[in-house]
Amino acid sequence: MPMKFLATKDNLLNGINIVQKAISNKNAIPILSGIYLKAIEGRLLFAATDLELGIECRVPVQIIEEGEVVLPAKYLSELVRRLPDTNLMFEYQPETVSVKITYGQAETNIMGWRGEEFPTIPDLKDDYSFNVNPLVFKTMIKQTSFCANSEDARPIFTGALLEINNNDLVVVATDSHRIAYKKGKINNLTNEDFKAVVPIKSLIEISRIIKDDHDDLLNIRCNKNQICFENSELRMISRLIDGTFPNYTQVIPNDCNLLVKCKKKPLQEAIERANLFITEKDGTSVIKFHINDSNINISSKSDYGQVDENVQVYMEGSQLDITFNAKYLIDALKNMDFEDLEITFGGSLSPVVFRPLNDDKFLYLLLPLRS
Amino acid sequence: MPMKFLATKDNLLNGINIVQKAISNKNAIPILSGIYLKAIEGRLLFAATDLELGIECRVPVQIIEEGEVVLPAKYLSELVRRLPDTNLMFEYQPETVSVKITYGQAETNIMGWRGEEFPTIPDLKDDYSFNVNPLVFKTMIKQTSFCANSEDARPIFTGALLEINNNDLVVVATDSHRIAYKKGKINNLTNEDFKAVVPIKSLIEISRIIKDDHDDLLNIRCNKNQICFENSELRMISRLIDGTFPNYTQVIPNDCNLLVKCKKKPLQEAIERANLFITEKDGTSVIKFHINDSNINISSKSDYGQVDENVQVYMEGSQLDITFNAKYLIDALKNMDFEDLEITFGGSLSPVVFRPLNDDKFLYLLLPLRS
Numbered sequence: 001m002p003m004k005f006l007a008t009k010d011n012l013l014n015g016i017n018i019v020q021k022a023i024s025n026k027n028a029i030p031i032l033s034g035i036y037l038k039a040i041e042g043r044l045l046f047a048a049t050d051l052e053l054g055i056e057c058r059v060p061v062q063i064i065e066e067g068e069v070v071l072p073a074k075y076l077s078e079l080v081r082r083l084p085d086t087n088l089m090f091e092y093q094p095e096t097v098s099v100k101i102t103y104g105q106a107e108t109n110i111m112g113w114r115g116e117e118f119p120t121i122p123d124l125k126d127d128y129s130f131n132v133n134p135l136v137f138k139t140m141i142k143q144t145s146f147c148a149n150s151e152d153a154r155p156i157f158t159g160a161l162l163e164i165n166n167n168d169l170v171v172v173a174t175d176s177h178r179i180a181y182k183k184g185k186i187n188n189l190t191n192e193d194f195k196a197v198v199p200i201k202s203l204i205e206i207s208r209i210i211k212d213d214h215d216d217l218l219n220i221r222c223n224k225n226q227i228c229f230e231n232s233e234l235r236m237i238s239r240l241i242d243g244t245f246p247n248y249t250q251v252i253p254n255d256c257n258l259l260v261k262c263k264k265k266p267l268q269e270a271i272e273r274a275n276l277f278i279t280e281k282d283g284t285s286v287i288k289f290h291i292n293d294s295n296i297n298i299s300s301k302s303d304y305g306q307v308d309e310n311v312q313v314y315m316e317g318s319q320l321d322i323t324f325n326a327k328y329l330i331d332a333l334k335n336m337d338f339e340d341l342e343i344t345f346g347g348s349l350s351p352v353v354f355r356p357l358n359d360d361k362f363l364y365l366l367l368p369l370r371s
Numbered sequence: 372m373p374m375k376f377l378a379t380k381d382n383l384l385n386g387i388n389i390v391q392k393a394i395s396n397k398n399a400i401p402i403l404s405g406i407y408l409k410a411i412e413g414r415l416l417f418a419a420t421d422l423e424l425g426i427e428c429r430v431p432v433q434i435i436e437e438g439e440v441v442l443p444a445k446y447l448s449e450l451v452r453r454l455p456d457t458n459l460m461f462e463y464q465p466e467t468v469s470v471k472i473t474y475g476q477a478e479t480n481i482m483g484w485r486g487e488e489f490p491t492i493p494d495l496k497d498d499y500s501f502n503v504n505p506l507v508f509k510t511m512i513k514q515t516s517f518c519a520n521s522e523d524a525r526p527i528f529t530g531a532l533l534e535i536n537n538n539d540l541v542v543v544a545t546d547s548h549r550i551a552y553k554k555g556k557i558n559n560l561t562n563e564d565f566k567a568v569v570p571i572k573s574l575i576e577i578s579r580i581i582k583d584d585h586d587d588l589l590n591i592r593c594n595k596n597q598i599c600f601e602n603s604e605l606r607m608i609s610r611l612i613d614g615t616f617p618n619y620t621q622v623i624p625n626d627c628n629l630l631v632k633c634k635k636k637p638l639q640e641a642i643e644r645a646n647l648f649i650t651e652k653d654g655t656s657v658i659k660f661h662i663n664d665s666n667i668n669i670s671s672k673s674d675y676g677q678v679d680e681n682v683q684v685y686m687e688g689s690q691l692d693i694t695f696n697a698k699y700l701i702d703a704l705k706n707m708d709f710e711d712l713e714i715t716f717g718g719s720l721s722p723v724v725f726r727p728l729n730d731d732k733f734l735y736l737l738l739p740l741r742s
Contacts, residue, residue, distance in 0.1 A: 075648075075675050082640060082643045082647070098676065105683070106644075106678070107678075107679050108644060109676045110675065110676040111674065111676050269453060269455060270477065273453045273454070304443060304481065305446060305469065306480045307477070311476075
């Protein structure tokens with residue numbers, strides 16, 4: 001007997017929404033525009049993959065007969081969204097390779113593909129493994145991912161470094177102009193250190209689809225080529241990026257000429273206002289800091305107006321004039337979730353480091369521009 | 372002494388948001404990309420116009436010196452959104468035709484235009500005038516405006532008819548394939564009947580910017596060329612559309628061969644599902660009703676699947692097969708705010724009329740397609 005099960009609209013939508021992120025519209029292989037469904041052991045398994053990223057999840061259904069099929073994601077998703085909140089019967093029709101969905105006095109048929117034609121999403125076993133609190137992990141991705149490029153001719157800059165160092169998890173992202181670094185605790189002890197470069201797209205997707213549930217730890221497993229993220233609800237597999245990640249520790253300066261401490265918000269708002277009146281040069285909005293007398297002066301001028309902002313700060317060291325790409329400053333300040341900022345300068349052409357006050361878990365490094 | 376006033380961020384944003392709808396990005400006259408500001412009698416007047424549509428509103432400010440200026444809407448709006456929630460001092464600089472805005476230890480200058488160069492937004496006096504509850508008016512616009520085209524080679528179809536008939540306000544919109552009609556009470560008595568065709572864009576904007584406040588009646592005034600909408604907070608002037616609006620009463624059939632009564636929601640949902648599996652012909656999604664035995668059968672089929680829906684209805688009259696543009700049906704059902712529907716059919720090629728059950732205040736007429 002072919003596959004047959006009863007499901008609720010909510011459970012189906014939940015499964016579709018989770019795996020849909022792995023479907024690429026650009027894929028030339030038709031079956032990869034589909035969602036694989038397998039009714040087995042009281043649950044419906046959903047799977048989707050673009051061969052670089054694969055996602056699987058399970059939802060409860062009432063199985064009459066076990067089985068599998070692949071249905072086009074677009075039609076399945078649009079149809080289920082429009083179905084009534086009633087018992088939905090799904091029944092595989094082997095002759096036509098379609099699924100008949102019945103509800104009330106109506107029925108729909110969606111054409112599909114045979115389940116056995118769908119590529120298997122591999123499992124990673126006996127590999128490097130650790131657990132992390134999903135909220136900690138999400139914060140780490142949010143505070144670093146904006147520094148990587150989702151598209152870049154240099155593949156290494158389309159990923160972020162995941163590193164285990166003395167039982168700390170470190171995430172680092174860079175596009176060669178700026179670096180974001182965030183450190184967090186893992187929930188188990190490992191003896192071995194470890195490194196992998198994960199596509200930034202995969203990290204953003206996994207941090208979007210996992211729920212904000214402290215108790216449902218995220219297990220991360222890795223081999224040389226792939227990384228797997230798994231919790232009680234879902235599993236995602238992504239390829240890794242080949243190549244050597246830049247040695248970020250070498251770039252972070254140890255000493256400084258000028259230390260500034262200030263509130264983040266007034267500085268961010270002053271920069272955002274000044275950014276309105278900057279004339280772009282070669283696509284770059286250039287913003288100038290004049291730091292002196294416990295004050296950061298930020299000024300800009302264009303044909304439409306001008307801004308002259310003064311932000312009072314605590315400073316130690318000598319005065320400095322320095323120039324930045326305004327976009328890189330605004331990006332970074334937006335993604336910082338703390339109030340008090342410590343900024344260290346090494347000179348007008350040396351890397352500048354932004355840190356939360358008295359906290360070494362986050363760091364943002366930015367190269368100034370030649371003025 | 373030049374214009375000078377103290378304002379709060381919230382009041383400024385409120386004014387900007389209301390008048391901004393009248394600014395067209397396509398306008399070739401530079402000053403029309405600006406917002407006119409006039410500090411007078413304890414309030415700041417905001418005005419904007421694209422010469423077809425003009426909006427004015429007033430917010431309280433603390434005036435030090437009265438005066439006027441025009442500032443570019445884009446920069447004013449983006450800047451005010453980024454200003455701190457503090458006292459903001461605006462000061463006109465006649466030498467540079469700019470406004471200096473000071474807040475805390477910072478200042479911004481925005482370049483502008485002289486106030487006297489801004490076109491006056493005329494007032495309509497001693498014209499045809501009536502008052503309407505703003506909630507009644509908003510519902511009337513929502514339930515009819517989807518039938519008009521905001522762009523059409525035939526100008527009359529870019530407007531809706533506003534008609535006063537025996538102290539009822541009637542709004543009618545059509546694109547020549549369908550008609551939506553809605554009747555509502557006005558809040559005063561007039562002896563005279565009246566008609567005007569108002570650009571649909573203006574009607575949608577005014578219904579968006581007026582607040583949901585029963586007590587702040589909307590006054591509508593009209594002359595041969597313009598219409599004015601005014602409440603305690605704002606005033607909008609729009610040009611009218613020249614030409615004769617189609618005689619819609621002639622098109623609405625008086626008798627029918629088939630009467631159907633049903634719940635709106637199941638019919639709407641069945642049509643939306645069927646619409647997923649329609650192959651478009653010349654850009655039109657064609658949907659078929661087979662009405663018989665107290666049942667509307669709706670079926671569709673494409674390469675991706677098929678739908679067979681049955682909606683139980685009450686019917687009086689003979690069976691019928693009829694074909695519609697699915698988009699026109701879905702549009703209309705989405706915008707109807709009632710549960711019980713009465714549909715009258717005159718034959719497979721005659722106009723079909725949708726009404727709320729036992730209610731003559733709304734009507735939607737749709738021409739079927741040749742199948």
